[in-house]
Amino acid sequence: MTELAKVTVFYDGQCPLCVREMRHLQTLDHAERLHLVDIKQPQFNQQFPDIDAKQADRILTGINTDGRTIYGLDVTYAAWHAVGRGYWIAPLRxxxxxxxxxxxxxxxxxxxxxISRWVMGRSDCDSCRL
Known part of the structure; x- marks a missing residue:
């Protein structure tokens, strides 16, 4: 049996809202279809030289199951689809x-x-790792 391709999501690990969504996705990822990568980790540029961390900090960046780089809500849709909940996001596409x-x-x-400060009471967090 071949392994299913994963969706890679490059997220901001210092953004409370971003980490909250990644944690929620992790709880739904029973088939382990997601690869969640914090763009703020020290070795990010060495591990992912083809991904511009500054751009990924401005707009959510990911790699879909075909290996193509995707951005913004396309990443959100791909991630939610990978965990079987794409229908929640589908209308946005x-x-x-x-x-x-x-x-x-x-x-x-x-x-x-x-928005994080308004919703969660803080705008960043150094200890929000997954």
Whole structure:
């Protein structure tokens, strides 16, 4: 039996909201289809030289099951789909909705520290590792 391809998600391990979502995804990942990588880990650039950590800090970056680099809500959809819950995110990828949801995501990504402070009471965390 061949191993299923994993979806790799490069996330900000110092963002409380990002870590919270990755933890939730981990609890749903019974088939171990996700590979979650903290872009703030010390050896990130050596381990993933093809991924620009600064860009991945601006917009969620991932690698889908085909090995193609994907960004933003496409990563979110791929991750949730990998754990069997893609239907939660699917409407955000529908034509007509996609353009709007991508812009809202970019706004969220740009202001995620402020949003984290508002939602979780802190904008960053050094001990939020998975």
């Amino acid at each position: 529908w034509p007509g909705v996609r353009w709007f949801s991508d812009r809202v995501y970019l706004l969220f990504a740009r202001h995620r520290a402020r």
